Amino acid sequence: MEPKLPRLSKSLSTKSSNPLWNRLSLRARLLLPLAAMIVGALLLGGLALETFSPEQFADENAQGARSAQLVADALNAALAAANNPQQTLDAFADGLGTLAAIEFVPAGSKPPRTTTETYPGNVPAWFTALLQIPQLGSTHPIRIGTAHVGDILFKPDLSAEILEKWVGFLAIVASAAALMLLAGLSAYFTTGTALHPLAQLGAGLTRMRNGDFDATIPLAGPPEIRRSCAEANELAATLKRLSRDNRNLLRKLVAVQDDERRELARELHDEMGPLLFAIRANATALSDPEAEGPPEPGSPAHGILSAAEALQQANRRVLEGLSPVYVAELGLAASIQALLRNAQSQAPGLCVASRIDHRLNELDGLISQTTYRVIQEGLTNVLRHAQATTMGVVATVNGDQIQIEITDDGVGLPRDLTFGRGLTGMHDRVRALDGKLQVLREHGRTVARCRLPLDHPVGQ
Numbered sequence: 001m002e003p004k005l006p007r008l009s010k011s012l013s014t015k016s017s018n019p020l021w022n023r024l025s026l027r028a029r030l031l032l033p034l035a036a037m038i039v040g041a042l043l044l045g046g047l048a049l050e051t052f053s054p055e056q057f058a059d060e061n062a063q064g065a066r067s068a069q070l071v072a073d074a075l076n077a078a079l080a081a082a083n084n085p086q087q088t089l090d091a092f093a094d095g096l097g098t099l100a101a102i103e104f105v106p107a108g109s110k111p112p113r114t115t116t117e118t119y120p121g122n123v124p125a126w127f128t129a130l131l132q133i134p135q136l137g138s139t140h141p142i143r144i145g146t147a148h149v150g151d152i153l154f155k156p157d158l159s160a161e162i163l164e165k166w167v168g169f170l171a172i173v174a175s176a177a178a179l180m181l182l183a184g185l186s187a188y189f190t191t192g193t194a195l196h197p198l199a200q201l202g203a204g205l206t207r208m209r210n211g212d213f214d215a216t217i218p219l220a221g222p223p224e225i226r227r228s229c230a231e232a233n234e235l236a237a238t239l240k241r242l243s244r245d246n247r248n249l250l251r252k253l254v255a256v257q258d259d260e261r262r263e264l265a266r267e268l269h270d271e272m273g274p275l276l277f278a279i280r281a282n283a284t285a286l287s288d289p290e291a292e293g294p295p296e297p298g299s300p301a302h303g304i305l306s307a308a309e310a311l312q313q314a315n316r317r318v319l320e321g322l323s324p325v326y327v328a329e330l331g332l333a334a335s336i337q338a339l340l341r342n343a344q345s346q347a348p349g350l351c352v353a354s355r356i357d358h359r360l361n362e363l364d365g366l367i368s369q370t371t372y373r374v375i376q377e378g379l380t381n382v383l384r385h386a387q388a389t390t391m392g393v394v395a396t397v398n399g400d401q402i403q404i405e406i407t408d409d410g411v412g413l414p415r416d417l418t419f420g421r422g423l424t425g426m427h428d429r430v431r432a433l434d435g436k437l438q439v440l441r442e443h444g445r446t447v448a449r450c451r452l453p454l455d456h457p458v459g460q
């Protein structure tokens with residue numbers, strides 16, 4: 001398992017009081033208030049029409065209603081003064097015939113409707129209903145003496161006014177729609193040009209999180225975003241430098257550790273070896289000089305000899321752990337084979353399959369030490385933790401890298417895996433060489449996989 005930085009999205013997530021709004025895209029956030037504003041303006045327009053148009057209709061037709069009253073009064077006066085009122089009335093009715101809004105209706109004819117307004121036919125009924133047109137028609141009685149001979153009717157024609165309001169309404173709706181379309185298009189393209197560089201910035205940050213500091217983020221979009229892209233590029237450069245410094249430090253650390261171990265191994269070997277040999281020789285000399293062969297079992301000399309042998313073996317084991325002489329003497333491939341034999345002898349029931357590339361022998365220095373140590377720790381972990389029945393070990397040279405894989409069919413990694421000394425050391429060694437380490441469960445097997453880049457090709 002590669003150690004990972006905490007996910008950016010998690011740390012950036014904000015608690016929101018309005019989750020629906022937070023789920024909306026930037027485009028929707030710009031367009032929705034715009035649409036709401038335009039729809040609101042249209043509704044307000046409709047409300048204004050409904051509120052003010054009755055009064056407006058009444059005002060505009062007040063003159064006509066007054067005229068009808070004046071005509072009726074004048075006719076009544078003329079009829080009262082006329083010698084032949086009926087003749088005067090007939091002449092009046094004939095003369096009035098051309099006026100559309102004022103009409104004379106003789107008494108006894110079929111009574112006309114009192115609501116006599118005329119509406120245009122090409123305006124929808126809902127719009128006319130919205131206008132709330134008041135009752136504007138009026139009736140004025142005409143008398144000769146005391147006899148009711150007919151009525152002057154005022155019947156306004158509202159077609160032109162309604163049509164005018166309808167056309168005005170249509171113009172407002174059309175300009176609102178055009179405005180909305182223009183605003184929508186502008187918001188769509190503006191956010192598009194802003195969002196694309198933001199997406200590139202996000203992709204660049206993700207690359208950085210994955211350790212790729214080389215690809216620069218293109219400077220695009222509005223100045224604010226371009227500035228952020230430039231700063232992200234500078235951050236990448238700084239991280240790259242830090243990462244290189246860190247790797248160099250790790251490499252030095254690992255090299256120093258190996259030197260120290262080698263030094264310790266040499267000291268142990270040079271100091272302990274002769275002393276142990278001397279103890280063995282003296283123990284043999286202490287035994288009965290007459291007797292031939294090794295000292296008698298149970299005798300003090302035999303005890304000293306056994307303890308010295310055990311100490312010698314322990315010393316050899318510690319020396320091997322501290323500095324694998326095999327790598328230098330036998331070459332890396334043979335040293336790994338020796339490790340495998342050792343593992344097999346410690347766990348005789350374990351079935352070990354291996355593929356060790358002989359070209360590994362051409363490696364030297366830190367990379368061969370690292371390969372050896374990674375396999376050594378991988379094997380130790382399988383023996384200590386896995387309870388496996390099969391183990392596979394692959395170490396090959398593949399192009400410009402070394403691939404190492406230790407797999408087992410054991411119990412698997414613990415759920416809350418924490419790196420101990422072994423995996424931490426492995427990780428540090430691999431990072432020092434700019435390699436990659438993964439520890440994971442794959443297809444029912446536990447896998448420790450490592451890639452180490454080679455400075456120069458081998459085996460050609």
Ligand SMILES: Nc1ncnc2c1ncn2[C@@H]1O[C@H](COP(=O)(O)OP(=O)(O)OP(=O)(O)O)[C@@H](O)[C@H]1O
Pocket residue numbers: 381382384385386408410411412413414417418419420421422423424446
């Ligand atoms: N092959 C494996 N199968 C199951 N668990 C494993 C395997 N390899 C490692 N682990 C788990 O990973 C943990 C960390 O391993 P690591 O090698 O870092 O420490 P360790 O082996 O416990 O101790 P040491 O520091 O001595 O190596 C182990 O304790 C073990 O739980």
Ligand SMILES: [Mg+2]
Pocket residue numbers: 377380381420421422423
């Ligand atoms: Mg371990």
